[in-house]
Amino acid sequence: MSSRKSSLVLALPLLALTLLQLSLPKGAHAIPAFSRQFKTECSTCHTIYPELNEFGDAFLKNGYVYPGKPGEAVQPADKKEGKIEGLWLSGLPELLPVSFTGTLDVAYNNDAFDGNKVDLSTRSLRLQAGGAFRDVAGFFLTYNLYSQGTQTSATASSSPASNANTPPSNSPDIYEMYAIWRHAFGTPINFRIGRMEPKLSLWKKSNRVILTPSYASTAYTVGSSFSQGSTPFSLDAPEDALEVNAVLGNRVFLAGGVVDRNGQKNKDGYGHISVKLGGTDFLGHEPEIDLESDSVWDYLSLTLGGFGYAGSNGKFNDRGVAQFKNEFYRAGAEADLLYKRFHLKGSGAFGRDDNPTFSSTAPTPIDSKAYAVEGEYMFGAPVNLITLFRYEYQKDLNGRTRRYIPAVSYAPLQNTKVSLEYIFTDAPSGIQRLTLASLAISF
């Protein structure tokens, strides 16, 4: 009997050990939202933050759900495995999907109107949140917690005055906040609603190594913020919109939407199409490559895009109703070429405004255009240094402007970036030279 007892004493721990080993999860599983949620490094989706790589672009198009394996949809039961059931049933992410980006800027402007050539006064703190609820719905939020100075605004780099020691007041605002209904009714169609950058360009405004927005395709303005009565409309400004988009055949992306502009009943409309040749497809699948022989498509990918936008805006009266309307359209084409460490972005856009100054008496239509070429070369493993040069041209209400921007961006850590850019602007108002250094930290 005592022998049986001692055997039982030995048996119980062994049984417990066995059951424990058999019940332990077999491995980590992806959890919602970005680096912290997926326990992966920034370079999974970025070259140097915030510029996206091919996989990051697929993640974005997939509504912030980690792109899966071709032809093998994960069953809901599998998705649940390894997660806290209550949170999963509630559709809640296991980690609060929030991050912050702080930037500190230093500008050197030899022509500062007040003689203060070195400006240390600009800084910002931005909150970002994003992710997916049980892979059914995605969401994204960018909230400007604090900003002072306008060096990262659309007009800053071409405007010495706004980069001098005259920081505007802190004005917290929701830059983007939208929800995505992914794969509605089991189709490839996604619905996106909220405040967002309309999907027009191949690249989101933030999808750049340097944050000086490019005139082309979407950041160019017909009016000027310094012209009384005109509005510096740009296509990449966040709008209140409803968008439908879909990836078709893995390599075609279509998007179209309507924009609800304040103070008027007419809606703006837009559309986008892009096609990708070679490289990772829009769903994150790697291309078929023969490891036994060489082909130029082993490393080459080319994405071509086109878009159109038509709408109207106006000058608000004291009741907030738009008047002296300006009907306008924009159309553009873009190309993105990636070959090993070389990345080339080309874009061009043109448009027409029939009353860009909101004149009540003598509307003067204007045709405008802008184009840009930007070449990048990446260094490091993982990439921690990018040099780039951008040339851009804009013709609008104010005349012709050419801009030359050599820049370098260095990321000693993947979440920390130091960038230096020199912006030479040849504008109707004269030559402007601005040197901008920026430190950005995301956490």
Place this chain on the structure above:
Amino acid sequence: MKKLLITLLLVSLSATAAHAGLKVIGKGDNMRLDPSNFPPQMKANYEIVRVRCVKCHTLERTIVAVQTGVAPISGQPFDRNATKAYGVKMLRKPDSNMSKPEVKASVELLNYLLSEAER
């Protein structure tokens, strides 16, 4: 009772030795494979993986994927199709600095490791 004990012991051992084909040394960031029992070609391939892959991520990520059959980040199956896809991904990654022969060797090694892990 002795039979029960022996049975439990065997079951317990089989549970811990599910990947007996792979000898793993160290933990976490220092996790490595012991290639002493690898065929000569796989030993050479392992040297490529050991040197190249750890430039961007730990070997733990690879070993866990092989052991579990699940890619630890994506949660997707890690099988022979996946090894090829990951090889292509690394080949095309601008910063991987991996040549095609190196990627081919790495994929062969991963497939070999998957076979060993299944034994």
